[in-house]
Amino acid sequence: MRRIDYKLIEDLVPHGSTVLDLACGDGELLSQLIRDKGVRGSGVDVSQEAVEACVRKGLSVFHGDLDAGLADFADGSHDVVILSMSLQQLRRPRMIVREMVRVGRQAIVSFPNFAHWTPRLQLFLGGRMPVSRDLPYQWWDTPNIHLCTIKDFRALCLEEGLCIEHELYLSGVDRQPPRRAVLPNLMARLSIFAVTRC
Amino acid sequence: MGGGPPLSSPPPTSRVVMTAAKRTERKEIGDVAMSLGADAGSAGIVRTKHVTFDQPGQELGLEGGGTLAPFTVAYETYGELSERRDNAILVTHALSGDAHVAGLHSANDKRPGWWDMMIGPGKGLDTDKYFVISSNVIGGCSGSTGPASENPATGRPYGTDFPIITIADMVNAQAMLLDHLGIKKLLAAVGGSMGGMQVLEWAVSHPERVHLCVPLATAARQPTQAIAFNEVGRQAIMADPDWRGGHYYGGKPPAKGLSVARMIGHITYLSDEAMQEKFGRRLRDSHDYSFTFSADFEVESYLRHQGLSFTNRFDANTYLYITRALDYFDLTRRHGSLVQAFRDVTARFLVLAFSSDWLHPPYQLKEIVTALRATHKHVSYYEVESHYGHDAFLLEREKMEGIIGAFLASGARTFALPG
Numbered sequence: 001m002r003r004i005d006y007k008l009i010e011d012l013v014p015h016g017s018t019v020l021d022l023a024c025g026d027g028e029l030l031s032q033l034i035r036d037k038g039v040r041g042s043g044v045d046v047s048q049e050a051v052e053a054c055v056r057k058g059l060s061v062f063h064g065d066l067d068a069g070l071a072d073f074a075d076g077s078h079d080v081v082i083l084s085m086s087l088q089q090l091r092r093p094r095m096i097v098r099e100m101v102r103v104g105r106q107a108i109v110s111f112p113n114f115a116h117w118t119p120r121l122q123l124f125l126g127g128r129m130p131v132s133r134d135l136p137y138q139w140w141d142t143p144n145i146h147l148c149t150i151k152d153f154r155a156l157c158l159e160e161g162l163c164i165e166h167e168l169y170l171s172g173v174d175r176q177p178p179r180r181a182v183l184p185n186l187m188a189r190l191s192i193f194a195v196t197r198c
Numbered sequence: 199m200g201g202g203p204p205l206s207s208p209p210p211t212s213r214v215v216m217t218a219a220k221r222t223e224r225k226e227i228g229d230v231a232m233s234l235g236a237d238a239g240s241a242g243i244v245r246t247k248h249v250t251f252d253q254p255g256q257e258l259g260l261e262g263g264g265t266l267a268p269f270t271v272a273y274e275t276y277g278e279l280s281e282r283r284d285n286a287i288l289v290t291h292a293l294s295g296d297a298h299v300a301g302l303h304s305a306n307d308k309r310p311g312w313w314d315m316m317i318g319p320g321k322g323l324d325t326d327k328y329f330v331i332s333s334n335v336i337g338g339c340s341g342s343t344g345p346a347s348e349n350p351a352t353g354r355p356y357g358t359d360f361p362i363i364t365i366a367d368m369v370n371a372q373a374m375l376l377d378h379l380g381i382k383k384l385l386a387a388v389g390g391s392m393g394g395m396q397v398l399e400w401a402v403s404h405p406e407r408v409h410l411c412v413p414l415a416t417a418a419r420q421p422t423q424a425i426a427f428n429e430v431g432r433q434a435i436m437a438d439p440d441w442r443g444g445h446y447y448g449g450k451p452p453a454k455g456l457s458v459a460r461m462i463g464h465i466t467y468l469s470d471e472a473m474q475e476k477f478g479r480r481l482r483d484s485h486d487y488s489f490t491f492s493a494d495f496e497v498e499s500y501l502r503h504q505g506l507s508f509t510n511r512f513d514a515n516t517y518l519y520i521t522r523a524l525d526y527f528d529l530t531r532r533h534g535s536l537v538q539a540f541r542d543v544t545a546r547f548l549v550l551a552f553s554s555d556w557l558h559p560p561y562q563l564k565e566i567v568t569a570l571r572a573t574h575k576h577v578s579y580y581e582v583e584s585h586y587g588h589d590a591f592l593l594e595r596e597k598m599e600g601i602i603g604a605f606l607a608s609g610a611r612t613f614a615l616p617g
Binding site for chain 1: 546548564567568571572574576577578579580581583597600601604605607608609611612
């Protein structure tokens, strides 16, 4: 299955640009970007297995903890810095967004939208912490410690002085986005933001 | 460091310092890896081979000026060189290492090569796929020309008349060994500590001759603290009355001084946690203090043993020369900055740091990564979680093997021979 969210991110990345993919996992998105967009790409991940998987694919990868920031990366050293579906797992999401626009000209962040109607309903009707296909964990063992909504992320951008260049909505990693977004904060399961320093 | 016995292995069997006579005797002997009765996964029975460069034009020009000629390089090889000569991996050794990196020297040899855990059929450096080469550095005392070798000008051992050599000189000698073996370009250069410095030097000085570089537990310039420890070691050797200005061959060697130098070195290869765990404050063989200066504590007797056994296999002058080469190593010196030094590098890098290494802490390896990245070189960084300190690169097989194996395998797919 080709992930639609990866495809949308790919469309946002200029051909031949230098890309840093944070929390790159096994390097699937990165490989795709190198293959399809001819980017000069590298990744960062905290897990040893992920680093090894990337190295196995011939990718350039840095073993590091995003919660410690991006001190090993120079200002403006990349065209695009990507954080795909991992913002909610970081201890200091605001710091990392700030770091992304320091290291890169453009930051692309995708995250599950906690204001989607399913979690809303689960909380409202069931009175329990939402568990769904997108957020499959119980509250006590979830790695998702900083969930936010589309509106929340817009507010963060405003506070950080970031201009939103693109804002995309999806109803699943494997589903084509709707042609017209109606009430995205209620209807989108996940969202992709492309932001720059204003 | 390294090459020496890691913390967890048995004390070394005594190995004599190679003399010129021994070298000639062993010169003709030996071919590689007849896997006689060796364990599965072992590189088998190996012999150290020697090549002497004594023809006109084969002088080794030295970074500090002058030349070394003639000179001999001791080396071992494991696995088979492919027909296209595109599977050669050079493994470079640390301060106290030698050419014997894997396998055994005889069927009843108790002690395999110093990185045997990584090299052999099916291992990280898989000798079913790769042709692994390891050589003793020049200035060394395990078969390559060094201060104990005969000075052609006098007919006596060089002693301190041996020229000061550098990491770049060691690498240039290795390049001549590769010429001798008919290898134009290495698939990879792999090494830890001083071996890692040689790997970096390979990438910088011979960019067209190496495709993959794996430096471990090392630095692009010898850090101040390491220079300081080396200086204490050198002072210990030179303060030994038996050192006699370095011209002690034929007489009593400065064993006490060398042994103290090795003891200091050993401390820097461990970590607080590893020492605490292995020795604690345990007493050697009594329940109480002896109220004397004898080795009451286990850690004391361990260091004394390590120091003493080292003197059976290592030459004190070589210790002086090699530590000097380490201290002089600074890639920024010749090139202005590290970024500048790496400018012409074409090799892909996998840089490995070890979390508890305080001789070369992870930040020193990250410095290499950052500089390579500045000019968009292909580089990966991996930090091995370990409490073994600097010695971790000689011990943490399981944590290194996978990633190094993966790097070599994926890198081999992009390897192109020159021309």
